[in-house]
Structure formats: structure tokens, C-alpha cells
Amino acid sequence: MKHVIAVLVENKPGVLARVSTMFARRGFNIHSLTVGPTEDPSLSRMTVVVDGPEMEQIVKQLYKLVHTVKVMEFEPGTAIEREIMLVRVNASPKLRGEILDAARVCEAKAVDVGVTTITFEVTGPPDRLADFLQLMSAYGVTSLAKSGRIALARDQKTAKSQTKSA
Amino acid sequence: MPEQLTGAQALIRSLEYEGVEVVFGMPGGAILKAYDPIIESPIRHVLARHEQGAGHMASGYAHATGRVGVAMVTSGPAATNLLTALQDAYMDSVPMVAITGQVATTSIGNDAFQEAHTWGMSMPATKHNSLITSAEEIPDAIREAFHLASTGRKGPVLVDVPKNILTDTMTWHRPGQIKLPGYKPAVKGHPRQVKAAADLIEQSERPVLYIGGGVGAAGGGDELRQFAEMINVPMVTTLMARGIFPDSHPLNLGMPGMHGNYTATIAMQRSDLLITIGARFDDRITGDLKSFATGAKVIHVDVDPAEISKNRFADVPIVGDAKAVLEQLITEIGSRGAQPNRDAWLATLSDWQATYPLAYEQDPDGPIQQQYVIEELHRITGGDATIVAGVGQHQMWASQFWGFEEPRRWINSGGLGTMGYAIPAAVGAKVGTPDEIVFAFDGDGCFQMTGTELITASVENIPIKVAVLNNASLGMVKQWQTLFYDGRLSQTELSPTVPDFAMFAEACGAVGLRADRPDQVAAVLEEALAINDRPVVIDFACDPEAMVFPMVPAGGSNDDIALSREDFMSREDLT
Numbered sequence: 001m002k003h004v005i006a007v008l009v010e011n012k013p014g015v016l017a018r019v020s021t022m023f024a025r026r027g028f029n030i031h032s033l034t035v036g037p038t039e040d041p042s043l044s045r046m047t048v049v050v051d052g053p054e055m056e057q058i059v060k061q062l063y064k065l066v067h068t069v070k071v072m073e074f075e076p077g078t079a080i081e082r083e084i085m086l087v088r089v090n091a092s093p094k095l096r097g098e099i100l101d102a103a104r105v106c107e108a109k110a111v112d113v114g115v116t117t118i119t120f121e122v123t124g125p126p127d128r129l130a131d132f133l134q135l136m137s138a139y140g141v142t143s144l145a146k147s148g149r150i151a152l153a154r155d156q157k158t159a160k161s162q163t164k165s166a
Numbered sequence: 167m168p169e170q171l172t173g174a175q176a177l178i179r180s181l182e183y184e185g186v187e188v189v190f191g192m193p194g195g196a197i198l199k200a201y202d203p204i205i206e207s208p209i210r211h212v213l214a215r216h217e218q219g220a221g222h223m224a225s226g227y228a229h230a231t232g233r234v235g236v237a238m239v240t241s242g243p244a245a246t247n248l249l250t251a252l253q254d255a256y257m258d259s260v261p262m263v264a265i266t267g268q269v270a271t272t273s274i275g276n277d278a279f280q281e282a283h284t285w286g287m288s289m290p291a292t293k294h295n296s297l298i299t300s301a302e303e304i305p306d307a308i309r310e311a312f313h314l315a316s317t318g319r320k321g322p323v324l325v326d327v328p329k330n331i332l333t334d335t336m337t338w339h340r341p342g343q344i345k346l347p348g349y350k351p352a353v354k355g356h357p358r359q360v361k362a363a364a365d366l367i368e369q370s371e372r373p374v375l376y377i378g379g380g381v382g383a384a385g386g387g388d389e390l391r392q393f394a395e396m397i398n399v400p401m402v403t404t405l406m407a408r409g410i411f412p413d414s415h416p417l418n419l420g421m422p423g424m425h426g427n428y429t430a431t432i433a434m435q436r437s438d439l440l441i442t443i444g445a446r447f448d449d450r451i452t453g454d455l456k457s458f459a460t461g462a463k464v465i466h467v468d469v470d471p472a473e474i475s476k477n478r479f480a481d482v483p484i485v486g487d488a489k490a491v492l493e494q495l496i497t498e499i500g501s502r503g504a505q506p507n508r509d510a511w512l513a514t515l516s517d518w519q520a521t522y523p524l525a526y527e528q529d530p531d532g533p534i535q536q537q538y539v540i541e542e543l544h545r546i547t548g549g550d551a552t553i554v555a556g557v558g559q560h561q562m563w564a565s566q567f568w569g570f571e572e573p574r575r576w577i578n579s580g581g582l583g584t585m586g587y588a589i590p591a592a593v594g595a596k597v598g599t600p601d602e603i604v605f606a607f608d609g610d611g612c613f614q615m616t617g618t619e620l621i622t623a624s625v626e627n628i629p630i631k632v633a634v635l636n637n638a639s640l641g642m643v644k645q646w647q648t649l650f651y652d653g654r655l656s657q658t659e660l661s662p663t664v665p666d667f668a669m670f671a672e673a674c675g676a677v678g679l680r681a682d683r684p685d686q687v688a689a690v691l692e693e694a695l696a697i698n699d700r701p702v703v704i705d706f707a708c709d710p711e712a713m714v715f716p717m718v719p720a721g722g723s724n725d726d727i728a729l730s731r732e733d734f735m736s737r738e739d740l741t
């Protein structure tokens with residue numbers, strides 16, 4: 001099962017290397033990892049999607065890094081989760097109409113149209129991206145670029161925040 | 167008027183500010199600038215012959231004194247040489263600060279001469295590390311390094327200092343308040359958990375205190391004794407915990423695990439409650455985890471939350487400093503009624519101790535047994551010595567057969583098992599505790615890794631004593647080949663004559679002695695103890711066939727503990 005965790009870390013050089021080295025050293029599998037600024041310039045937010053059953057250890061090992069300030073593990077359904085992808089699909093002139101119809105349903109935006117391909121941008125919850133990708137696989141996906149996930153807790157007390165020493 | 171210092175001067179001043187009395191290291195290009203103010207500094211510098219040695223010296227010093235050990239080396243090959251000692255200290259939670267030179271900031275990443283990515287390489291081998299980017303940062307960076315090394319779960323911290331920063335000038339200022347918003351090591355345990363622990367203890371019929379090095383690191387020996395006596399519960403002391411509680415105390419069962427004694431190992435197996443403090447359920451203790459202490463509930467006290475329920479689920483987790491939590495437990499238990507009667511449990515354990523003692527035989531006409539050397543030294547010194555060990559059979563025997571009575575007097579490489587640890591660690595321990603006898607039991611294999619640090623010991627007037635328990639083999643590995651590879655020895659036999667350890671010692675400026683027969687052991691030990699102006703090395707020609715028992719085969723169940731070679735061979739399940 002995949003778990004989503006948010007990690008607030010001090011915005012210091014090398015902090016991404018510290019986190020990824022820790023994951024590698026402990027043998028934890030990262031599905032995706034994103035990092036970026038937050039509302040507080042001294043902090044960066046990482047959103048990590050991890051596989052595997054060792055959640056308790058992962059959270060504790062993250063906390064063990066001196067530059068980790070806070071770790072939040074999201075229970076399924078308690079966070080707003082977003083990904084973005086660019087997907088290029090084979091689109092011969094006679095299939096174009098059909099492909100664009102399907103894209104509309106999935107809120108995919110055509111951002112580049114070539115002679116034989118269309119490139120779509122899809123933003124949204126992870127399953128929307130997955131659905132669209134599955135739909136497009138029938139036509140042939142020639143290139144795919146996908147971001148990692150970002151997530152914020154919904155505006156209620158749903159994220160299980162793990163205090164540092166518990 | 168604000169004082170202008172070079173980065174190098176600020177670095178040495180910052181070390182002085184931390185109260186550092188000794189630095190172990192070796193100069194070189196990138197760190198050169200920092201070696202100049204050392205000349206005027208009251209800090210003593212001990213020149214190691216290899217940076218791994220400098221690191222283990224800092225570790226031995228930290229073990230013996232409880233203070234932070236400091237190593238300072240140059241960039242590139244020096245930093246990589248130091249890595250083994252960092253990982254070693256990390257595994258054993260030894261407080262250390264390492265300062266490494268680095269190529270100039272403008273050269274970083276250019277494969278400059280003696281450049282290595284020290285920060286990246288040391289990251290997983292340290293508790294924390296940093297790369298200094300301006301001379302102004304130095305006081306705070308050094309303060310932070312010492313703070314991190316010596317608080318919470320202790321460990322090595324590395325500070326990488328580029329060459330140009332040592333030359334830059336800065337305005338001297340004392341370090342400010344430490345700014346580590348995410349670093350708040352727990353001290354006291356949660357009161358609810360302390361109560362829950364007391365509840366379990368009250369209900370337990372067969373409790374065992376499972377004590378690890380964390381209790382020593384917290385300086386909780388006295389509290390441990392008070393607590394153990396108060397609840398009248400037997401205790402096992404792991405390889406890292408030897409000496410935290412006196413071996414002569416009737417509640418101390420000694421070392422459990424792969425080469426632990428029968429009673430300590432099986433007491434855990436049959437226990438209904440493991441009161442774990444500062445220990446981490448290492449595979450050398452538990453054997454096969456699935457069959458380890460299956461009937462026991464677990465109370466786990468540790469300052470590092472990540473140790474709790476890492477290997478074995480804890481029914482009652484308590485995050486906190488071992489000493490502080492022991493005080494809480496003492497208060498809590500003290501407010502409650504009498505403990506259950508555990509005479510039957512204690513009687514069973516005494517029976518086991520009588521039936522399955524640690525044993526060996528010294529044939530007066532046969533080769534020297536290592537256990538005999540260890541016991542003879544204990545007899546002659548009355549146990550009043552700090553014992554340091556290498557890694558291998560001799561280490562296990564030293565832990566088994568030396569009666570430890572005091573903390574900080576047993577120094578060895580437990581977690582990493584680093585051959586070559588003993589001699590440099592003994593040098594560090596002797597520097598830190600010059601009035602103590604510091605005696606290293608070293609293997610002939612280990613000695614050949616770091617024996618050149620005897621030169622440091624001689625030249626710097628650090629009179630350590632080294633007993634080379636020479637079995638002309640990489641004994642521990644040979645033992646595995648004998649037991650698990652049908653006696654097919656592969657690359658584990660060393661020369662019985664080369665090197666000549668006594669001659670080697672003499673060449674290093676130490677006294678070299680030898681003993682070939684058991685009847686020479688006592689006399690040669692007396693002779694070594696009488697020499698105090700130089701290091702002494704004694705080459706003991708020991709039995710090359712001897713094996714360490716009891717033994718639980720790696721990955722096997724602790725229930726399958728084999729008491730002797732004959733016992734092992736008679737068990738088809740093991741061979």
C-alpha cells in the first residue's frame with residue numbers, strides 16, 4: 001500500500017540529499033518525492049509517497065535527521081493530493097476527434113499538437129491521471145513526464161501529526 | 167574592540183571554548199592552516215600514524231572519559247581513512263567530533279587535488295555533518311557539532327572546512343544560541359508509560375532487565391543498581407554494557423547472545439518480561455527474531471525513538487534518557503506495594519549458572535588458552551584496569567572472562583566489529599585516563615591492521631599495554647569455517663612466526679615480551695605491569711584450535727545454544 005507523508009525540513013543546502021540517502025540506506029522504497037518552498041522561507045516541504053509496510057520506522061528515521069522539523073502522515077482521503085503530467089499520444093488525423101473528446105471528459109488540456117501526435121497536460125488527483133493514461137494507452141503513448149505528488153491536509157483535523165518524541 | 171581572527175584561529179579557539187583538552191589527528195594540505203594556531207593552544211595534539219587510528223583514539227578517549235573525542239584530519243584520503251572510525255562510532259553511539267579539511271570552496275566539484283566528497287560520504291556514517299561556507303559560521307558550527315555529538319543518542323558529527331575559509335578573517339564572537347528547531351531529544355519518559363511499565367513489572371513472574379550501552383552513555387549505573395535491587399530482577403548486560411553493573415553482583419547474569427553464557431541467553435528466552443533499557447535487539451543478541459523470547463512482553467526505554475519497535479515490538483515504549491527514566495521508574499515502583507515473590511525464578515537461574523558455567527581448561531603442558539591470560543591478568547590486577555579489545559575470538563573471551571565492576575572500563579567495537587580498534591582506542595583511553603592501567607587484548611590479525619599506532623604511543627609517551635593473543639589465525643573466521651564449512655580453512659591461517667610481535671614492538675619504541683607456555687603467563691604479566699615509562703606488548707602463543715562457546719549459529723534460534731564443540735557436533739540440526 002502507498003502512503004503519503006509530508007516532511008517539513010529546514011531549508012538548508014543538502015537537505016534533499018540527507019533525506020534520499022536515509023531512504024537508500026534504510027532500504028525504504030520511494031515511489032515519488034517532491035520538494036519545494038513553503039509559506040515560511042526557513043522551511044521546505046517534501047511530499048513523499050512510499051511503498052511498504054514500515055511506515056512507523058520511516059517516520060521515526062525521518063525525525064532522526066537533525067534538519068527534520070515535522071512529519072505528517074496522511075490517512076487515505078484526508079489530504080488534497082495533486083500530480084501533473086505531460087503525455088504525448090499518437091493521433092492520426094482520423095482519430096483526433098475521438099481522442100480530443102476523451103480528453104475533454106478527463107479535463108486534459110491539449111498543449112501541443114503535431115502532425116501525428118497530441119500532447120496533453122493533466123493536473124489533478126492521482127487517479128484522474130491514471131484514468132487518462134489508461135484511456136490513452138489504446139492509442140499509443142509515445143512520451144510521458146509525470147511530477148511527484150504534492151499534498152496538503154484538508155482544512156480540518158485529519159492529518160495524523162506525529163510528534164517528534166512519540 | 168572586536169578581535170579579528172583567521173578561520174583557523176577561530177576553529178582552534180572554538181575547540182578551546184568547548185573545553186577540548188586533546189585532538190587526535192594528522193595535518194595535510196587542506197587543514198594545514200589550522201595546525202598553526204595549535205602550536206600556541208593549550209590543546210594537546212596527538213599525532214596518529216593513520217587517520218583511522220586518530221578516529222579510534224578519539225573514540226577510546228570518549229569511552230574512557232565520557233567526554234567528546236575530537237579527531238582532525240585533512241581532506242581526501244585522510245577523510246576517507248577516517249570513515250571507518252566514524253561508522254564505528256556511529257554504530258556504538260560514541261560522542262565524537264571530526265574536523266576535516268576540504269579543498270577551497272571555489273575548487274569543490276572540480277576534482278581538485280585531494281578532493282573527496284567528504285560531506286556526502288560521511289552523511290550515512292555520522293549523526294550529522296556540515297560543510298562550513300564562511301569563517302563567520304565557525305563558532306556556531308563547532309558549538310552545534312559538540313551539542314549534537316553529546317546529547318540525545320550520542321554519536322559522531324563531522325564538520326568539513328574548506329581551506330580558504332581557514333585563511334579568511336572573521337570577527338570573533340562566542341557561539342550564539344543553538345538553532346535547531348527540529349532537534350529536541352527527549353529526557354523524561356512519558357509518565358503514563360512509566361506507570362504502564364510499573365504495571366507490567368508488578369505482574370511479571372520471570373522478568374529480565376536487558377541492559378545495553380545506552381545506560382552507560384547516560385551515566386545511569388547507580389540508578390540501574392538501585393532499580394534492579396528494588397525490584398529484585400536479574401539482569402543481562404550486552405557487549406556494550408559490560409561494567410555498567412558489577413559482574414560480582416548476584417543479579418548480573420552477564421552477556422547474552424551469540425557468544426553469551428547459557429543463563430543470560432536462556433533467561434531471556436524463558437522470560438515473560440524484558441525490561442529493555444538502552445539496548446536495541448541487535449541480531450547478535452536475539453538470534454532468529456521469530457523464536458526470540460516468544461513468551462516475553464517488552465518494555466523498551468531508549469533515547470532514540472527509532473530503536474523502539476524496530477526489531478521487536480515494544481508493548482510499553484518509553485522514549486527518554488536511560489538515567490532519567492530509571493529515576494522515574496524508581497519513584498513509581500517506590501510508591502507501590504511489594505513486588506511479587508520471584509524466588510523460584512531466581513533459583514532456576516542460579517541452578518543454570520551452576521550447571522552451565524563458562525568453562526575452559528588450561529592444560530599445564532599444553533598451549534596457552536586465551537581465557538587463562540585474561541583471568542590471570544584479572545587476578546594480578548584485582549580487576550583494576552581498563553580493558554580494550556579488538557574484534558574476534560579474543561574479544562568474546564575478554565567480555566566473557568573479565569569480571570567487570572565499573573563503567574567506562576570496557577572499550578570495544580560492538581556494532582561495527584572493526585578489526586584494529588584496540589590499539590588506537592587504548593591510546594585514546596590512556597590519554598583520557600592517564601592514571602589507569604589501560605590493557606588491550608588484541609588478536610594477531612587485528613594487531614596487523616593498526617599496530618603502527620604503537621609508534622604514536624611510544625613517541626607521545628602514552629604507556630599502554632597490549633596482550634597479543636596470538637593464535638596464528640583469523641580465529642573467529644576460522645571457527646566458522648571449522649564449524650560450518652567442514653573444516654575447509656580458506657585464508658584464515660596466519661603465520662605463527664611473522665611478524666615477530668615482540669620485535670615489532672621494540673622497533674616501534676615499545677617493550678616487546680613473549681610467553682610460550684602457561685607457566686610463563688603470570689610472570690610476563692607482572693613484568694609488563696611494572697613497566698610504566700613505555701608501551702609494552704606481550705606476544706602470547708595461544709592455542710590455534712580453541713573455539714569460543716557457547717555459540718548460537720548466525721540466524722539460528724537462541725534455544726539452540728551450543729555449549730561446547732562436542733555439544734555442537736552432536737547436534738545434527740546445527741552442523
Ligand SMILES: Cc1ncc(C[n+]2csc(CCOP(=O)(O)OP(=O)(O)O)c2C)c(N)n1
Nearest residue numbers: 558559560585609610611612639640641642
Ligand atoms: C576490518 C575487518 N575486516 C574483517 C573482519 C572479519 N573478521 C572478524 S573477526 C576476524 C578475525 C580476527 O582475527 P584476530 O584479530 O587474530 O582475532 P581472533 O579471532 O583470532 O581472536 C575477521 C577477519 C572484521 N571484523 N573487520
Ligand SMILES: [Mg+2]
Nearest residue numbers: 609610639641
Ligand atoms: Mg588471531
